[in-house]
Amino acid sequence: MTIPKRSRAQLRAIQIDEIKRVAKVQLVTKGVSGVSLREIARDLGLVSSALYRYFSTRDELLTALILDAYNELGEAVEKADASVVCDDTFGRWRAACLAIRQWASAHPHEYTLLYGTPLLDYHAPDQTIAPASRVTLVLGRIVGDAHRRRPPSAIPTGNEDVTSWLNVSNLAQALPGVPTLYYVRALIAWSEIFGFLSFELFGHFKGSIIDYEKAFSHVVEELANFVLY
């Protein structure tokens, strides 16, 4: 019998996946504070110092979990957007927003890891930027498509200079075809989606909202009227 020989690089990749797998179980069941290197090592039949061959610090492991979570969420939202016909910008908006909430409800601890208190004090590593942008880019594209379908005569204009306090070049890329006047509204809609979900998951709506799903769908509708038209 020939034992399938795996190269050291392959074994290393497998071990990294194993560590992340066990860490994710702890994250799901006990939250981010319950992710313990020593317990991961015990689960894998290793000694704790062995883990440092793969992640040089606990924060580095958590960063890997953050990356995976951003990509999971991003993929879910991209799929939801793609499942609606391109011209139906309102339908796409709603599908994308509902996908965000669905993912957050299904993965509250992962959501908390992404949008709760940041662990890496106030400077996320650069590698998280791209995965974190996936959701934002989908929402921005939908808003952009909605405004591009508007007749030129109906394009609202403002005369305020926004360049001193908004990063217009970045926003223009994320919101292609959206009039500058709407940049603030887009930022509001974006942060409100996550503000609402954070309030929901963190318990601030307790006593105000009974059916969160229904309330959220109304919020999504109000926001659509606010940014799309």
Next chain:
Amino acid sequence: MTIPKRSRAQLRAIQIDEIKRVAKVQLVTKGVSGVSLREIARDLGLVSSALYRYFSTRDELLTALILDAYNELGEAVEKADASVVCDDTFGRWRAACLAIRQWASAHPHEYTLLYGTPLLDYHAPDQTIAPASRVTLVLGRIVGDAHRRRPPSAIPTGNEDVTSWLNVSNLAQALPGVPTLYYVRALIAWSEIFGFLSFELFGHFKGSIIDYEKAFSHVVEELANFVLY
């Protein structure tokens, strides 16, 4: 010389204040994860087990800090509201919102303690409800006053039954005189204020916003148009 004799109850109150004082220094300088019972004890010249005469657990001490922070924020917002003449609902709205942001910027770790990831997993103690409501009540009163000044003919009405998914009795109390149709908008404005500030403090707006204060004041204006009229 007569040493001013203090009763045991007085000494106890003083000691509790001392513990909280030192804990707050740690909170401000190192964040919530930097609040350590053993270090507090060392700072006070005590042994760590002595602290358990005053707070039976670390979470209990943190709850005390949460209470104080809610009351600080609530007082700041109440004062800001009171500093504007009652009829000027827009001015009051702006003053209250700016006071929230000012407090959050000046006390980022306290803000995080209140509106970041909850520590006490998903069930805040009842005693926090009242202090936490102070901000909400101010904002609700302003929105209420704005709508009460509207001529009855201009009151918008909707025909959707909202009682199945919103806690109408609670919201009616927090939003006196506000038409039911606006309850969702009020919830949006409320959660957007904190959603924006969380995004700002937690770094999600990096790359989009240059001058946060200016951006926030535009958000406040948009929200006012959204909830007050």
Next chain:
DNA sequence: ACAGAAAAGAGAGCAGTGCTCTCTCTGTTA
């Protein structure tokens, strides 16, 4: 006024954490 109770603190200790250092063994590579 005095005895009993309660409060406050000291000190030792438990179980747990992240992380480091040294040592050994085992594949890989020149």
Next chain:
DNA sequence: TAACAGAGAGAGCACTGCTCTCTTTTCTGT
């Protein structure tokens, strides 16, 4: 085949929250 780098073991450091027992001081009810 010899030198090297990767991987894991194991001991140990400094720290955490929390508990238990023991002593001293203060309050309180008869």
